[in-house]
Amino acid sequence: MQWFWLTLGILSVGYWAELGLKAKWSQARGARELERPGSSLRHAAGDVVGRLEIPRLSLSTVVFEGADQDVLERGAGHVPGSALPGDRGNTVLAAHRDTFFRPLRGIRTGDVVKIHTPLKDNVYVVKSARVVEPDEVSVLQPTPEPALTLITCYPFRYIGSAPERFVVRAVLAR
Numbered sequence: 001m002q003w004f005w006l007t008l009g010i011l012s013v014g015y016w017a018e019l020g021l022k023a024k025w026s027q028a029r030g031a032r033e034l035e036r037p038g039s040s041l042r043h044a045a046g047d048v049v050g051r052l053e054i055p056r057l058s059l060s061t062v063v064f065e066g067a068d069q070d071v072l073e074r075g076a077g078h079v080p081g082s083a084l085p086g087d088r089g090n091t092v093l094a095a096h097r098d099t100f101f102r103p104l105r106g107i108r109t110g111d112v113v114k115i116h117t118p119l120k121d122n123v124y125v126v127k128s129a130r131v132v133e134p135d136e137v138s139v140l141q142p143t144p145e146p147a148l149t150l151i152t153c154y155p156f157r158y159i160g161s162a163p164e165r166f167v168v169r170a171v172l173a174r
Contacts (some may be wrong), residue, residue, distance in 0.1 A: 020103040034062070034118060046071060047124040049078045050117035052093060052150075057111070059105035060145055067094045076100050079140065082149075086122040086172065090143040094151045097162065098147035104129075104168060113148060113170045124170035126147045131164050139167045 033048045045066040053060045055113060067077035075093040083089030088138035096103040113124040124147075131154050139149055148170040 034116065041173070045080075050115050052076055052104065053114040053116070054111060055114070056108075059101075059103040061095065061100040063093055063115070068087070072096055079151075082140065083142070085117055085148070086120055086146060088144070090141065090144055090147045090149055091115075092140055092141070092149045092151065094158055097152040097154065097158075099155050101150065104150060104152055104154065104166060105156045107168055111170075112173075113150075115148070122146075125171040125173050126168060126170045127166045129166065132167055134163070134165055136165070139169070141164075148172075 034051055043065055045068070047065045049063040049065050049115045051060065055153035062075040064071045064075050064079055065078050065080065067079045071077040072095060076093045078084075079094060082092035085091050093174050097104070107126060107129050109126055109128065111126040113126060115124070139151065148168075150168040151168075152166050154164040154166035155162060156166070
């Protein structure tokens with residue numbers, strides 16, 4: 001029985017190490033792609049959309065197109081069908097609470113959120129943060145003005161599949 005637990009522990013550490021390396025490699029590749037002259041904003045699954053930064057929280061992560069498990073293991077994901085950063089409408093980004101969006105637990109109204117894309121830089125200001133049920137899809141709805149919605153699971157320190165969602169809404173700074 002002791003060998004079982006030892007083997008399970010080794011496999012678990014290996015799995016988390018693999019995820020960590022995948023994330024670091026993807027973040028580095030995405031950062032290089034964003035800085036490359038002449039890079040363009042594409043929309044295929046897994047492509048780099050931009051870099052999300054919240055300076056006060058020291059949050060900085062590359063945003064990839066899509067919100068499937070593979071994308072969310074590499075960085076934040078731009079929810080397909082939502083507006084692109086800076087465009088009219090609701091830009092929706094998702095990430096895991098125990099990796100890229102862990103700093104969101106300290107978000108406050110008035111915080112500055114920046115999104116750097118190959119085409120332009122956008123600055124948003126946080127207007128609200130709230131906890132919702134997973135089936136509350138109204139947070140994904142288009143908005144008449146440029147808005148940014150960040151979504152992650154909640155509570156932040158929950159072990160396993162978290163029962164709620166933490167939603168941050170920001171508006172484009174004028």
